[in-house]
Amino acid sequence: MREQAYRDPVHDFITITDALLQQLIDTPEFQRLRRIRQLGVTYGTYHGAEHSRFGHSLGAMWIMHLICERLAYTGVELGSGVRETALCAALLHDIGHGPLSHALERHLTPQHNHESWSAAIVQEDTAVHRILAACDPALPTQVAAVILGNYQGPPYVRSLVSSQLDVDRMDYLLRDALYTGVTYGLFDLQRIINTMQIHSGQVVVAAKGIVAIEEYVLARYFMYWQVYLHKAIRSQELILRAAWD
Amino acid sequence: MREQAYRDPVHDFITITDALLQQLIDTPEFQRLRRIRQLGVTYGTYHGAEHSRFGHSLGAMWIMHLICERLAYTGVELGSGVRETALCAALLHDIGHGPLSHALERHLTPQHNHESWSAAIVQEDTAVHRILAACDPALPTQVAAVILGNYQGPPYVRSLVSSQLDVDRMDYLLRDALYTGVTYGLFDLQRIINTMQIHSGQVVVAAKGIVAIEEYVLARYFMYWQVYLHKAIRSQELILRAAWD
Amino acid sequence: MREQAYRDPVHDFITITDALLQQLIDTPEFQRLRRIRQLGVTYGTYHGAEHSRFGHSLGAMWIMHLICERLAYTGVELGSGVRETALCAALLHDIGHGPLSHALERHLTPQHNHESWSAAIVQEDTAVHRILAACDPALPTQVAAVILGNYQGPPYVRSLVSSQLDVDRMDYLLRDALYTGVTYGLFDLQRIINTMQIHSGQVVVAAKGIVAIEEYVLARYFMYWQVYLHKAIRSQELILRAAWD
Amino acid sequence: MREQAYRDPVHDFITITDALLQQLIDTPEFQRLRRIRQLGVTYGTYHGAEHSRFGHSLGAMWIMHLICERLAYTGVELGSGVRETALCAALLHDIGHGPLSHALERHLTPQHNHESWSAAIVQEDTAVHRILAACDPALPTQVAAVILGNYQGPPYVRSLVSSQLDVDRMDYLLRDALYTGVTYGLFDLQRIINTMQIHSGQVVVAAKGIVAIEEYVLARYFMYWQVYLHKAIRSQELILRAAWD
Numbered sequence: 015m016r017e018q019a020y021r022d023p024v025h026d027f028i029t030i031t032d033a034l035l036q037q038l039i040d041t042p043e044f045q046r047l048r049r050i051r052q053l054g055v056t057y058g059t060y061h062g063a064e065h066s067r068f069g070h071s072l073g074a075m076w077i078m079h080l081i082c083e084r085l086a087y088t089g090v091e092l093g094s095g096v097r098e099t100a101l102c103a104a105l106l107h108d109i110g111h112g113p114l115s116h117a118l119e120r121h122l123t124p125q126h127n128h129e130s131w132s133a134a135i136v137q138e139d140t141a142v143h144r145i146l147a148a149c150d151p152a153l154p155t156q157v158a159a160v161i162l163g164n165y166q167g168p169p170y171v172r173s174l175v176s177s178q179l180d181v182d183r184m185d186y187l188l189r190d191a192l193y194t195g196v197t198y199g200l201f202d203l204q205r206i207i208n209t210m211q212i213h214s215g216q217v218v219v220a221a222k223g224i225v226a227i228e229e230y231v232l233a234r235y236f237m238y239w240q241v242y243l244h245k246a247i248r249s250q251e252l253i254l255r256a257a258w259d
Numbered sequence: 260m261r262e263q264a265y266r267d268p269v270h271d272f273i274t275i276t277d278a279l280l281q282q283l284i285d286t287p288e289f290q291r292l293r294r295i296r297q298l299g300v301t302y303g304t305y306h307g308a309e310h311s312r313f314g315h316s317l318g319a320m321w322i323m324h325l326i327c328e329r330l331a332y333t334g335v336e337l338g339s340g341v342r343e344t345a346l347c348a349a350l351l352h353d354i355g356h357g358p359l360s361h362a363l364e365r366h367l368t369p370q371h372n373h374e375s376w377s378a379a380i381v382q383e384d385t386a387v388h389r390i391l392a393a394c395d396p397a398l399p400t401q402v403a404a405v406i407l408g409n410y411q412g413p414p415y416v417r418s419l420v421s422s423q424l425d426v427d428r429m430d431y432l433l434r435d436a437l438y439t440g441v442t443y444g445l446f447d448l449q450r451i452i453n454t455m456q457i458h459s460g461q462v463v464v465a466a467k468g469i470v471a472i473e474e475y476v477l478a479r480y481f482m483y484w485q486v487y488l489h490k491a492i493r494s495q496e497l498i499l500r501a502a503w504d
Numbered sequence: 505m506r507e508q509a510y511r512d513p514v515h516d517f518i519t520i521t522d523a524l525l526q527q528l529i530d531t532p533e534f535q536r537l538r539r540i541r542q543l544g545v546t547y548g549t550y551h552g553a554e555h556s557r558f559g560h561s562l563g564a565m566w567i568m569h570l571i572c573e574r575l576a577y578t579g580v581e582l583g584s585g586v587r588e589t590a591l592c593a594a595l596l597h598d599i600g601h602g603p604l605s606h607a608l609e610r611h612l613t614p615q616h617n618h619e620s621w622s623a624a625i626v627q628e629d630t631a632v633h634r635i636l637a638a639c640d641p642a643l644p645t646q647v648a649a650v651i652l653g654n655y656q657g658p659p660y661v662r663s664l665v666s667s668q669l670d671v672d673r674m675d676y677l678l679r680d681a682l683y684t685g686v687t688y689g690l691f692d693l694q695r696i697i698n699t700m701q702i703h704s705g706q707v708v709v710a711a712k713g714i715v716a717i718e719e720y721v722l723a724r725y726f727m728y729w730q731v732y733l734h735k736a737i738r739s740q741e742l743i744l745r746a747a748w749d
Numbered sequence: 750m751r752e753q754a755y756r757d758p759v760h761d762f763i764t765i766t767d768a769l770l771q772q773l774i775d776t777p778e779f780q781r782l783r784r785i786r787q788l789g790v791t792y793g794t795y796h797g798a799e800h801s802r803f804g805h806s807l808g809a810m811w812i813m814h815l816i817c818e819r820l821a822y823t824g825v826e827l828g829s830g831v832r833e834t835a836l837c838a839a840l841l842h843d844i845g846h847g848p849l850s851h852a853l854e855r856h857l858t859p860q861h862n863h864e865s866w867s868a869a870i871v872q873e874d875t876a877v878h879r880i881l882a883a884c885d886p887a888l889p890t891q892v893a894a895v896i897l898g899n900y901q902g903p904p905y906v907r908s909l910v911s912s913q914l915d916v917d918r919m920d921y922l923l924r925d926a927l928y929t930g931v932t933y934g935l936f937d938l939q940r941i942i943n944t945m946q947i948h949s950g951q952v953v954v955a956a957k958g959i960v961a962i963e964e965y966v967l968a969r970y971f972m973y974w975q976v977y978l979h980k981a982i983r984s985q986e987l988i989l990r991a992a993w994d
Contacts, residue, residue, distance in 0.1 A: 020309070066306075143272075447932060559799075562796070
């Protein structure tokens with residue numbers, strides 16, 4: 015077993031033993047994420063927020079891994095194909111983001127959002143595509159389907175990648191809180207994972223986890239007020255877009 | 260009183276009321292530090308270490324501010340000229356750093372290290388220079404002297420900016436630890452500040468602070484082993500330099 | 505200047521230079537608080553919550569100190585008599601608590617709540633009373649008035665000791681969160697202090713602090729759900745009271 | 750599967766599914782640990798250190814659990830008898846401690862240290878003994894042997910419970926650091942666990958873990974200087990013993 019350990023400021027060690035995931039991380043497409051700022055021009059207001067989509071993508075995949083471990087522990091075994099699909103989709107969900115993430119997304123390529131670019135990178139002739147296809151010829155299509163929201167497998171896979179309670183939001187709230195220094199984004203990740211269950215193919219949370227969910231929802235609210243919708247940051251985005259046009 | 264608050268991941272709020280410091284931060288020379296990576300190519304190994312010299316320079320100035328407050332509280336009033344010199348020198352000590360900080364320092368301009376560039380920016384015809392001179396015509400020379408190590412004022416000013424126990428090291432250990440996720444760089448900053456004293460013009464630490472000093476020295480040792488001298492990072496630096504030559 | 509430093513798990517160093525406060529802490533009445541559990545029988549459910557009213561009382565006084573410093577910094581100087589009264593009232597507000605704090609309060613002495621006991625300790629012939637009176641003969645009466653809610657001085661003093669936003673709640677939320685391990689009680693203390701102002705004799709918070717206040721209010725809500733009203737803890741309290749009767 | 754979750758200030762959730770461990774925790778002997786202060790009279794100097802042996806014993810067992818999980822993950826399966834023995838010994842290693850832990854240990858019963866009392870509780874007719882014996886008649890003897898240091902099973906079991914690098918020290922350094930507020934006791938627990946291996950029946954740490962081990966050793970050094978050998982605490986212990994004699 016070859017183990018790759020990434021020391022992460024949010025999750026401490028992200029430990030990867032799956033050769034497929036390691037190969038995907040080493041592609042030029044994934045390494046490109048090191049040059050995409052997670053929060054666009056936000057660093058102009060919160061100077062600590064200089065982090066990239068690279069760490070966030072690792073983090074989203076890691077939370078998916080923790081959820082799979084927890085589900086397995088409670089007796090819900092994901093089929094290995096489903097598990098691979100979920101982990102790859104979590105890792106690659108943002109691979110289509112362009113410069114400064116959302117700040118320019120609708121301006122650079124108005125016809126395409128970052129999800130459609132992510133799906134394209136997964137399905138067209140790229141290093142990412144070749145690695146996925148070499149593992150299983152059906153994998154690129156399935157991963158792209160999860161990203162685009164038309165996956166035909168168990169519905170919880172899609173909802174764990176993109177919904178009101180998904181690995182994307184769970185990672186970015188914790189990560190953006192750390193880097194901006196605004197602690198309002200913190201919530202009880204472990205409690206949420208521990209109370210997750212699969213019910214009729216959907217992810218649900220046991221009643222005793224409700225306060226953790228409330229806290230998570232409010233963490234989002236606070237981060238929107240304090241960071242994502244901050245007037246100085248929105249102004250900078252407008253200036254940036256005006257400069258581009 | 261106009262107050263500028265910077266939310267910092269390391270120090271929480273860095274609050275600036277001094278108009279001179281606010282003006283210096285807003286210069287193009289200082290804002291340029293947002294594009295200089297604090298740890299060069301280290302982010303290739305510790306993916307969280309994407310932070311710039313901007314936050315570090317604010318942090319070093321802030322620790323200097325905390326030390327001045329503490330000294331005043333213990334009855335040691337720095338003259339206002341000395342205090343301004345110390346704060347400006349802490350803020351500007353890295354303003355001459357080039358791309359990727361130390362990784363390319365000796366290759367881009369072999370005859371000049373970053374201190375000599377910092378001193379040049381302070382003394383030549385720049386926005387930084389004009390703001391310092393407008394405050395006090397002697398200030399640019401004094402700040403440059405502190406940075407270059409030939410300041411004729413109280414010796415503790417120089418040693419607080421650059422010595423074995425200075426605001427530069429104190430900030431970068433805490434900051435690099437946070438961003439890399441390697442907690443070994445943490446130490447008891449508050450205890451060190453609280454036990455600092457001026458004795459015969461030198462900064463000394465009261466005997467009861469000795470364990471905090473030991474911990475600080477060992478934090479440096481650990482960060483060198485775990486981060487600054489990490490074999491993969493040193494290799495990347497060698498490759499970068501070879502590519503440059 | 506003799507300085508007494510208390511290392512606190514919540515506030516790091518609590519540093520006391522005021523001889524009056526030091527003497528009050530050293531009285532038998534205040535030292536007794538070391539044997540009063542802050543959260544009564546809660547440790548039976550959250551095993552970490554074994555902390556006493558001693559640390560909380562120091563912490564409440566320390567937050568009052570930080571607020572006074574901030575107000576002074578913004579140009580609002582409390583008269584020294586008012587400042588002393590506020591600090592002593594914060595330190596002594598819980599000195600009348602009996603065994604297991606609230607769990608038995610109404611059962612041990614049904615006619616008296618802990619505030620009336622606190623006021624009695626301040627005004628009757630105790631070490632606390634003698635120290636306060638030796639400092640200023642009017643001080644015991646004023647401190648007791650703040651605790652009982654009929655203080656005739658500036659209204660913000662009373663509201664900082666007991667209101668919807670007071671040093672008592674601010675300390676216990678942070679402290680109980682730390683000791684129980686339930687992070688939901690955390691909030692942005694520094695931001696609240698930094699945005700506090702005195703307006704028409706009342707404490708108000710500047711508009712830009714509103715999100716910090718919302719977070720504080722919700723921290724209370726979460727702590728009530730997760731800890732203070734926890735069904736197992738409430739059950740233990742009922743059993744304890746039944747055993748007493 | 751019935752799962753018992755203990756929210757811990759040090760390890761967040763300690764989750765127990767093993768019915769044997771749950772039953773042991775619920776014995777009067779183990780619950781008694783709630784009334785034994787982990788650090789004796791230390792709370793007189795570090796007021797936050799009011800924690801008991803109860804949380805520490807849970808924590809030591811939890812670190813043992815994490816190590817077993819890690820060893821299993823690297824392909825080293827402990828036999829179930831060995832694993833049970835290790836977990837029970839970690840949980841029960843301090844069950845013989847008397848009032849104020851070490852402060853009075855040699856004075857109350859000079860002929861017996863706490864290990865011999867722990868072994869007696871495991872082997873004599875107690876609730877703990879009956880629960881262990883009902884699970885496996887050989888278990889009480891084996892657990893006592895680990896505690897007393899004459900266990901005939903794999904040597905790493907004994908060394909994980911008591912050696913220079915054991916679950917006891919690893920938990921108490923982190924725990925005492927948190928409660929005293931002295932951060933010097935922190936170290937990289939996850940890194941140590943991740944680099945542990947079994948070699949010739951002994952626990953060893955891979956070469957890449959050496960810095961984490963150095964940090965751990967120094968954390969002990971710092972905690973001894975700052976807390977365990979603190980002059981005021983040692984004085985209080987001497988007074989306590991003199992009062993007893």
